[in-house]
Amino acid sequence: MLEAGRAKPEDLISLSVYIAGDLDIGPAFGAWMAFWANRGAPPIIKVLRVAGLGNPDFLIEMEAQAAIA
Numbered sequence: 001m002l003e004a005g006r007a008k009p010e011d012l013i014s015l016s017v018y019i020a021g022d023l024d025i026g027p028a029f030g031a032w033m034a035f036w037a038n039r040g041a042p043p044i045i046k047v048l049r050v051a052g053l054g055n056p057d058f059l060i061e062m063e064a065q066a067a068i069a
Contacts, residue, residue: 007066009036012043014065018050023059 002008019025025047036042043064053061 002064002066005066005068007068010039011066011068012064013067014044014046016046016048016063018048018053018061018063020050020053020059022049028060 002011017025017028019028032045053059
């Protein structure tokens with residue numbers, strides 16, 4: 001989706017992660033760290049545990065904001 005707005009991962013300024021129930025966030029955090037690698041300072045990251053998501057089959061939902069010039 002970043003490409004649709006001509007943005008790159010380095011343009012991210014905020015990332016919100018909504019996790020259904022009491023799932024272990026360790027694997028998701030590990031995947032994020034592998035993706036971000038050596039890109040410098042990461043965006044602000046918020047992780048929120050919720051009772052459920054819009055689709056009951058989903059376990060994780062993410063929302064990101066990027067700033068481009």
